Every structure is written in structure tokens, then in C-alpha cells.
Amino acid sequence: MPVSPDYRPEPRFFDLGPDYADAVQAAAFPQTILRFRNDRAAAEVGLEGLSEAEWIAAFGRFDPLPGQPGPLAMRYHGHQFRQYNPDLGDGRGFLAAQMRETPRGQAASDSAPGRLLDLGTKGSGQTPWSRGGDGRLTLKGGVREVLAATMLEALGVPTSRAFSLIETGEALERGDEPSPTRSAVLVRLSHSHVRFGTFQRAAYLNRPDQIEALIEHVRSLYHPSVAPGDVPGLMRAITEASARLTARWVAAGFVHGVLNTDNLNVTGESFDYGPWRFLPAYQPAFTAAYFDHGGLYAFARQPEAVFWNLTQLASCLAVVSDPKTLADALNGFGPAYIRELRAAFLMRLGVQSLGEAADQRLVDTTLALLREGGEAMRWEPLFFDWFGGFASSARALSGPRAKLYQGEAFDAFRFALMEHEPDRIERLEHPMFAAREPEEMLIDEVEAIWAAIATDDDWTPFHAKLDRLEAARTAWDFGA
Known part of the structure; x- marks a missing residue:
């Protein structure tokens, strides 16, 4: 080959x-x-x-x-x-x-x-x-x-x-x-x-030798900056990676749908997409799985779900390490998540950090604007319209959502955004930002793409969507 x-x-x-x-x-x-x-x-x-x-x-x-x-x-x-x-x-x-x-x-x-x-x-x-x-x-x-x-x-x-x-x-x-x-x-x-559940199996079988082998396997291959034998350090690394992933989901308006311990891995990389959804608008209780009747994995509960899963991993590592130091590492999730959420929102808005207080103000006012705007204020278009910060004001205020950008919530958002300088402003020269609408991935479009395949074996909409997403990827240039 x-x-x-x-x-x-x-x-x-x-x-x-x-x-x-x-x-x-x-x-x-x-x-x-x-x-x-x-x-x-x-x-x-x-x-x-x-x-x-x-x-x-x-x-x-x-x-x-x-x-x-x-x-x-x-x-x-x-x-x-x-x-x-x-x-x-x-x-x-x-x-x-x-x-x-x-x-x-x-x-x-x-x-x-x-x-x-x-x-x-x-x-x-x-x-x-x-x-x-x-x-x-x-x-x-x-x-x-x-x-x-x-x-x-x-x-x-x-x-x-x-x-x-x-x-x-x-x-x-x-x-x-x-x-x-x-x-x-x-x-x-x-x-x-390697999932959290991989460790759970070893703990269930009362095999500390397997847990120790997994710890060294994961440490050496995926978190080599952690010293050999530093189990709390490994827990801290996995916790911080998981916090970053969760914050990026939230900033993307993404709902994974099934955040079980076998669906989270040790590198903080999202995988196994079953009943996923992207938010049409800001809806904290939005769920992706039709069988999630209690909203356990709703959009706004994803940080809680990830933290709960991390506690299950920590309990497995406690078989071979000090529970108190593992708890200290685990309790770093909250501060790491808040820090990563600020960074994720700044990334999505294409602006530079101005410091913790100003960055948090921008996150808070962005969420307030999304909340006050209701169904009319769709999640993805807000980040598209205002990408690059105030440098995009003329584009946003002459676009299809111009009438939404008024009132007290918008004024607070605008003032918070004005504080931040654009990050790599040259990205706004990409042809994607000349379009009136962003690329979204809402369920109606997903179903339409599938319907073309199921009814007529027409793969054109599927590949056209992938081509547009590739253009969006190069335009945003976020990396991961």
C-alpha cells in the first residue's frame, strides 16, 4: 500500500x-x-x-x-x-x-x-x-x-x-x-x-495494577508534561483539557446530547456524535437527545455533566493515589472552565483579551443580548455579524439583523465589544464575511441534506455543505 x-x-x-x-x-x-x-x-x-x-x-x-x-x-x-x-x-x-x-x-x-x-x-x-x-x-x-x-x-x-x-x-x-x-x-x-470508562472498568474489577498501567500509558503518550508518578498532576491535566472542551462547546452553541463517562476521553477531544444539536438561539434547557426527558445533558448543564464525569474518573484514580490531592485537582475545573469560556467567546468574536474583568464583561453582555433577543437573535449569526469586534459594526448594522441591534442589552454589548481590539483583522477580508448569512448547522438543514440522499441518492447538498464549511474553517482560522 x-x-x-x-x-x-x-x-x-x-x-x-x-x-x-x-x-x-x-x-x-x-x-x-x-x-x-x-x-x-x-x-x-x-x-x-x-x-x-x-x-x-x-x-x-x-x-x-x-x-x-x-x-x-x-x-x-x-x-x-x-x-x-x-x-x-x-x-x-x-x-x-x-x-x-x-x-x-x-x-x-x-x-x-x-x-x-x-x-x-x-x-x-x-x-x-x-x-x-x-x-x-x-x-x-x-x-x-x-x-x-x-x-x-x-x-x-x-x-x-x-x-x-x-x-x-x-x-x-x-x-x-x-x-x-x-x-x-x-x-x-x-x-x-481511552475513555473515563476505561479506568472505571479497571476499578470495578479491583485491578489497581491495570489502573496504574493506564495512568502511565495516558501520561506518557498524551500528557507528557506531567511527571511520572504524578497522578494528581494527570488528573489536573485531564480536568483542564475537559474544561477547555466544554467551554468551546458552549461558545459554539453545541449540545453533545449523551455525555456519559464512556463518551469523554483523556485528551479533552470531543467524539462520538449521536443525537447532537446546535442551538438555534439561546435556550439553556435545550436538549439534543429525545430520550433525555429530565434534561440531564441540556445545553447549560454540560459543564455540570462533564464535572460529574470527572469525579468518577477521580474516584478510580483514588484507588492508587491520595484522594485529597485528587480532589484539589478536580476542583480546578470551575476556575478553568470560566477562564476557558472567556477565551472561547473572545475567539468566537475575533477580538483580543483586555484582561479578566473586561473579558468577563464581554461574555456576560453577549449572553445577555442573546437571552434578551429571544428566538429572533440566532446564536451563530450574532458571532458572524460582530466578528472582529467594532470593526464589523458597519457590516452588522447594514445586514439582515440590523433591527435587532438596538436597546439596552445591545448597548451594553456594544460598549463591552468596543473595549477590545480586533484579533487578526485581516481575516475580515475573506469572502465569507461578504455574505449576509453565516454557515449554520441547524436540524432542518441536516434533515434536508439527508432527505436528498434518502429520496434521490443526491449527495450534492452534502458535499456542497462540506465545501462551505471548509471555506468557513479557513475564514475563521480558529484552530483547535
Whole structure:
């Protein structure tokens, strides 16, 4: 297989041994129709040179990539809506490969190793942890995950990236969408699939040796600035990464939907997009999952949910470390979240920091304006209209929402915004900012994109949306 010199296999999770995962095989699918491939992400791991046939062999049939020993279904437990479940694990996916990232502009021979990245699957067939399920993914679910991950990356949220989507030619029966429905297998590129639930399983089995092995594995590969043996330091690093992720979700107006302990990982990178939503407007109680009847994972409760999950991780680490120092590390979540939320809102508004008090004033007045504006004040357009701060006032006040920008709440927002200088004002020269409307990802558009595929097998709206999101990503230039 013609990989580039930038392809650097390093299957490190496999080193942990059979207590943490099970060797599995992918399902044999009747069809393998390539629907999406992420060549930009592939270039970062040396796989951009694969032909379509080679791509399908690697990510539709799962022929092992060079230097990779074969797929593993990872073992973990988790709290699901705060109910402990010891019967979890990779039930319709597996860890297919691990390799080092080559950041843009860096050669593989450079001394900096790059991040360790995973290729993980969704819908690749049954495993020992399928619990009676068919191990498959609906094509609609795959399309939705590609859209979610692409939008979040554009908005600067630390996220896994949809790497490949292949339609697999099976008719699936599902209770939550019209059936039979089409099937697919998704591959995502992520900076670790080690979940909080991975530690929970070891604690449940009363295996401090496994917890210690996981601690060193995670510390050395994902948080190397933490000293060996410094378990509270590792807890602090994971807590701060999780706070940053949560703040970026909130600034993006994103609702993950299912914040169980098996859906949060040790690197603070968002992944596994099921019943997600983006806010149409500021609605603190907005939920994404139809089965979240109590609003446990509502938009405004996401920080609470992440903190609760972190406490479960800390309780696992307490098996081998001092609970008090772990609690001190855990209690850093609140201050870190507030700090990261200020930074995230400044990033979204494209302005520079002026200090804690002024930055907090801008966050507070932005939220107040969104709240006072009700349904008419859509979340994403506000950040689009005022990107670059007061430098965008003429654009915003002559745009389609000009009539919304008046009154006491707007005046307070405007005065807070005027205090802040634009950050990289040249970004406003991008053609995207000449448009009257921003790129959003509201449910009606998602359903329309799917309807074109389901009804007419028309993938044009899907790929057109991805093209526009790529343009938005370069225009915002947030990074993650």
C-alpha cells in the first residue's frame, strides 16, 4: 500500500495487552461505496496518496495498514445517564490503527514527534461487546457525524475528525428512524479513544495494577508534561483539557446530547456524535437527545455533566493515589472552565483579551443580548455579524439583523465589544464575511441534506455543505 514518508505507525494501545481489548475482525459488507474521504486529515498521517480502491480496502474491508497488527475492540464500562453499566465496550467499532501526526509544514523527520492519533471505527460489525446488537451504523448516522465533526472543527472545538464514510449495502432495522434504512461504516481520526470508562472498568474489577498501567500509558503518550508518578498532576491535566472542551462547546452553541463517562476521553477531544444539536438561539434547557426527558445533558448543564464525569474518573484514580490531592485537582475545573469560556467567546468574536474583568464583561453582555433577543437573535449569526469586534459594526448594522441591534442589552454589548481590539483583522477580508448569512448547522438543514440522499441518492447538498464549511474553517482560522 503506497503510504507516504509521513506515515509513521505506532500502535501503542496494543502494548497494554489482552486485559484492555479483544482482537476482532470487521464484518464482510455486501457493498463498499465511498461517500466521503478526508484528504486533508489523511495528509496529516501520510495516507493521502491512497487510490480509491486502496482506500476502500483499508477503510471498507479493513485490510491492515502497514505496521498495524489488526483491529481491537476496546474494553470499558461507564455511567449512562448516571446509571453504572458494566456491560459496555466497543460494540460496533474498534481501534483500527495508531500513528503519529505530521503537522502541516513539518517533515516526518523533524525531531518533534507529533501527536499520537487513532483511527477508530463505527459500524464495522459485531464484537464481544455488541450486547445483541448488529454492530452496524445507519448511513444517516454516518452523514450526521461527518457534518457535526466538520462544523465543530471549523468553530475551533477540539474534536475527532470524520476520516472516511463508506456505504455498505445492508438494510438495517431501527426503532428511531424509518426502516429498513441504509448502512455505512465510519472511520474517525482522534487523539485517543481511552475513555473515563476505561479506568472505571479497571476499578470495578479491583485491578489497581491495570489502573496504574493506564495512568502511565495516558501520561506518557498524551500528557507528557506531567511527571511520572504524578497522578494528581494527570488528573489536573485531564480536568483542564475537559474544561477547555466544554467551554468551546458552549461558545459554539453545541449540545453533545449523551455525555456519559464512556463518551469523554483523556485528551479533552470531543467524539462520538449521536443525537447532537446546535442551538438555534439561546435556550439553556435545550436538549439534543429525545430520550433525555429530565434534561440531564441540556445545553447549560454540560459543564455540570462533564464535572460529574470527572469525579468518577477521580474516584478510580483514588484507588492508587491520595484522594485529597485528587480532589484539589478536580476542583480546578470551575476556575478553568470560566477562564476557558472567556477565551472561547473572545475567539468566537475575533477580538483580543483586555484582561479578566473586561473579558468577563464581554461574555456576560453577549449572553445577555442573546437571552434578551429571544428566538429572533440566532446564536451563530450574532458571532458572524460582530466578528472582529467594532470593526464589523458597519457590516452588522447594514445586514439582515440590523433591527435587532438596538436597546439596552445591545448597548451594553456594544460598549463591552468596543473595549477590545480586533484579533487578526485581516481575516475580515475573506469572502465569507461578504455574505449576509453565516454557515449554520441547524436540524432542518441536516434533515434536508439527508432527505436528498434518502429520496434521490443526491449527495450534492452534502458535499456542497462540506465545501462551505471548509471555506468557513479557513475564514475563521480558529484552530483547535
